[in-house]
Amino acid sequence: xxxxxxxxxxxxxxxxxxxxxxxxxxxxxxxxxxxxxxxxxxxxxxxxxxxxxxxxxxxxxxxxxxxxxxxxxxxxxxxxxxxxxxxxxxxxxxxxxxxxxxxxxxxxxxxxxxxxxxxxxxxxxxxxxxxxxxxxxxxxxxxxxxxxxxxxxxxxxxxxxxxxxxxxxxxxxxxxxxxxxxxxxxxxxxxxxxxxxxxxxxxxxxxxxxxxxxxxxxxxxxxxxxxxxxxxxxxxxxxxxxxxxxxxxxxxxxxxxxxxxxxxxxxxxxxxxxxxxxxxxxxxxxxxxxxxxxxxxxxxxxxxxxxxxxxxxxxxxxxxxxxxxxxxxxxxxxxxxxxxxxxxxxxxxxxxxxxxxxx
Amino acid sequence: xxxxxxxxxxxxxxxxxxxxxxxxxxxxxxxxxxxxxxxxxxxxxxxxxxxxxxxxxxxxxxxxxxxxxxxxxxxxxxxxxxxxxxxxxxxxxxxxxxxxxxxxxxxxxxxxxxxxxxxxxxxxxxxxxxxxxxxxxxxxxxxxxxxxxxxxxxxxxxxxxxxxxxxxxxxxxxxxxxxxxxxxxxxxxxxxxxxxxxxxxxxxxxxxxxxxxxxxxxxxxxxxxxxxxxxxxxxxxxxxxxxxxxxxxxxxxxxxxxx
Ligand SMILES: Nc1ncnc2c1ncn2[C@@H]1O[C@H](COP(=O)(O)OP(=O)(O)OP(=O)(O)O)[C@@H](O)[C@H]1O
Ligand SMILES: [Mg+2]
Numbered sequence: 001x002x003x004x005x006x007x008x009x010x011x012x013x014x015x016x017x018x019x020x021x022x023x024x025x026x027x028x029x030x031x032x033x034x035x036x037x038x039x040x041x042x043x044x045x046x047x048x049x050x051x052x053x054x055x056x057x058x059x060x061x062x063x064x065x066x067x068x069x070x071x072x073x074x075x076x077x078x079x080x081x082x083x084x085x086x087x088x089x090x091x092x093x094x095x096x097x098x099x100x101x102x103x104x105x106x107x108x109x110x111x112x113x114x115x116x117x118x119x120x121x122x123x124x125x126x127x128x129x130x131x132x133x134x135x136x137x138x139x140x141x142x143x144x145x146x147x148x149x150x151x152x153x154x155x156x157x158x159x160x161x162x163x164x165x166x167x168x169x170x171x172x173x174x175x176x177x178x179x180x181x182x183x184x185x186x187x188x189x190x191x192x193x194x195x196x197x198x199x200x201x202x203x204x205x206x207x208x209x210x211x212x213x214x215x216x217x218x219x220x221x222x223x224x225x226x227x228x229x230x231x232x233x234x235x236x237x238x239x240x241x242x243x244x245x246x247x248x249x250x251x252x253x254x255x256x257x258x259x260x261x262x263x264x265x266x267x268x269x270x271x272x273x274x275x276x277x278x279x280x281x282x283x284x285x286x287x288x289x290x291x292x293x294x295x296x297x298x299x300x301x302x303x304x305x306x307x308x309x310x311x312x313x314x315x316x317x318x319x320x321x322x323x324x325x326x327x328x329x330x331x332x333x334x335x336x337x338x339x340x341x342x343x344x345x346x347x348x349x350x351x352x353x354x355x356x357x358x359x
Numbered sequence: 360x361x362x363x364x365x366x367x368x369x370x371x372x373x374x375x376x377x378x379x380x381x382x383x384x385x386x387x388x389x390x391x392x393x394x395x396x397x398x399x400x401x402x403x404x405x406x407x408x409x410x411x412x413x414x415x416x417x418x419x420x421x422x423x424x425x426x427x428x429x430x431x432x433x434x435x436x437x438x439x440x441x442x443x444x445x446x447x448x449x450x451x452x453x454x455x456x457x458x459x460x461x462x463x464x465x466x467x468x469x470x471x472x473x474x475x476x477x478x479x480x481x482x483x484x485x486x487x488x489x490x491x492x493x494x495x496x497x498x499x500x501x502x503x504x505x506x507x508x509x510x511x512x513x514x515x516x517x518x519x520x521x522x523x524x525x526x527x528x529x530x531x532x533x534x535x536x537x538x539x540x541x542x543x544x545x546x547x548x549x550x551x552x553x554x555x556x557x558x559x560x561x562x563x564x565x566x567x568x569x570x571x572x573x574x575x576x577x578x579x580x581x582x583x584x585x586x587x588x589x590x591x592x593x594x595x596x597x598x599x600x601x602x603x604x605x606x607x608x609x610x611x612x613x614x615x616x617x618x
Pocket of ligand 2: 402404
């Protein structure tokens with residue numbers, strides 16, 4: 001423009017202001033276009049003999065394409081790319097959800113028939129056909145997991161404290177390395193380790209709940225160390241220095257400043273570590289075995305646990321096959337609920353113990 | 360209460376890097392000593408070496424002598440924890456304990472060391488320290504609220520209250536006002552002038568007016584170049600430093616000519 005012209009108010013070529021206004025698709029247009037594309041895809045699939053997978057694939061492809069083309073035409077390249085990537089990410093998320101939903105659905109579908117009071121109040125003592133329950137296995141799982149937690153948390157937490165607050169140099173590096181190695185131990189190896197250890201101590205053929213707890217601890221300790229270590233590293237160094245500057249010794253600083261500051265993260269990490277081992281099957285199979293009655297003493301003979309219970313119901317159904325299958329599914333359902341409950345507990349811990357701010 | 364600190368031939372290292380070298384200084388009791396100098400010349404490092412906070416960093420070490428009332432703080436039989444009980448510190452960034460209330464923050468020094476106190480004693484100590492730090496009126500109605508809910512300036516005064524609640528002999532302050540508005544800054548300067556009746560105060564500051572206003576003596580640190588150790592160039596009464604310094608470098612720095 002060579003001469004400064006006054007823009008006529010009735011025909012603003014572009015709005016005043018330094019930022020170029022962007023043309024945008026109307027608010028619901030992208031969704032509408034996408035659904036239209038999906039509908040078209042379904043129609044296309046119907047032409048070649050309808051099946052759900054092809055319909056979904058055609059639909060998502062066409063819908064994404066429709067949104068991209070429309071956006072490219074109206075909104076320009078950058079916005080169109082944005083929409084394309086949004087669709088791709090959403091699709092990936094959808095794909096990731098498929099196995100999860102399918103699993104939950106299958107377990108609910110098969111597990112609900114026996115999800116009754118009897119399942120939670122009866123053991124399998126003298127049950128060979130229908131009826132019975134997993135009372136003994138649920139309690140057994142709780143006892144063994146609690147014992148494993150009681151072993152793992154002190155060891156794991158103290159290792160993490162040592163790594164973050166005290167260790168340095170080669171020792172620190174090697175401990176970190178071995179913890180990493182332990183994280184990768186296959187669970188059956190952990191089971192065999194406990195089995196071998198107790199066989200050495202008490203002779204062959206020994207089966208104890210505490211063996212299972214030891215095996216689970218082998219799996220749990222590295223997880224506890226790792227998560228606690230990360231959380232402790234997050235505690236700002238300034239707080240430690242503030243405490244030292246008040247003439248507080250290091251160990252008191254750790255116990256009274258660092259741990260309380262990190263308590264939410266520690267609780268969350270430990271709960272998730274529990275959730276990680278509560279469903280382990282292989283190590284319990286070789287160490288704890290299974291019984292039909294209720295045994296709550298981990299230092300006296302075999303115990304029942306949910307995963308092993310489910311395993312035997314599935315692999316060794318007696319004459320009433322369906323009853324055994326149903327119990328296996330319900331045990332799986334209870335396990336899933338247990339894990340989910342632990343995750344909820346973890347969230348609650350991090351919500352309620354987080355350092356409070358605000359006035 | 361207040362004590363004299365004599366530093367002789369102090370070299371301070373981070374690993375192999377010599378950050379400060381050859382410091383000789385005598386810090387008078389019941390007075391304010393200001394440390395000034397360009398960024399990175401080792402003021403904080405020097406300050407932290409006075410109460411043995413320097414060595415909490417891995418690889419950090421100190422050579423030389425820091426003598427407080429006849430006792431070498433770096434002597435073999437001296438417990439650094441005891442040194443820190445006698446020489447308190449306020450940091451550049453306010454760092455109240457986030458898990459503690461305002462009340463608990465103030466008596467943190469006693470609580471964390473498991474010192475038994477009656478409730479009434481604790482109440483008195485909290486009020487006295489908060490009044491001392493000029494914060495009492497602002498927080499007296501919400502002592503049970505978290506300390507991290509205060510404004511930056513209030514948090515800094517809370518940290519000062521926390522430091523004086525353990526009744527140290529010496530108070531080290533590393534740029535205590537750098538995050539504060541002029542009003543809070545003045546409040547803290549007034550506070551320092553009151554506190555020097557009881558404590559020996561050493562303050563690091565980038566604010567020359569502040570150094571001129573509050574301090575009796577001023578030390579000027581400088582370094583010759585990047586990667587070189589910082590040195591104490593001049594240490595003199597504040598009036599002399601700001602009117603007629605001995606060293607050319609000091610005069611250049613104070614009048615804004617450097618580089
Ligand atoms: N933790 C550390 N590890 C290694 N070197 C450090 C560390 N802290 C400081 N230094 C170095 O020591 C020297 C002095 O730093 P110091 O923090 O004492 O400077 P300062 O005078 O306080 O500067 P400022 O005015 O910016 O706060 C600098 O060269 C710095 O890079
Ligand atoms: Mg500094």
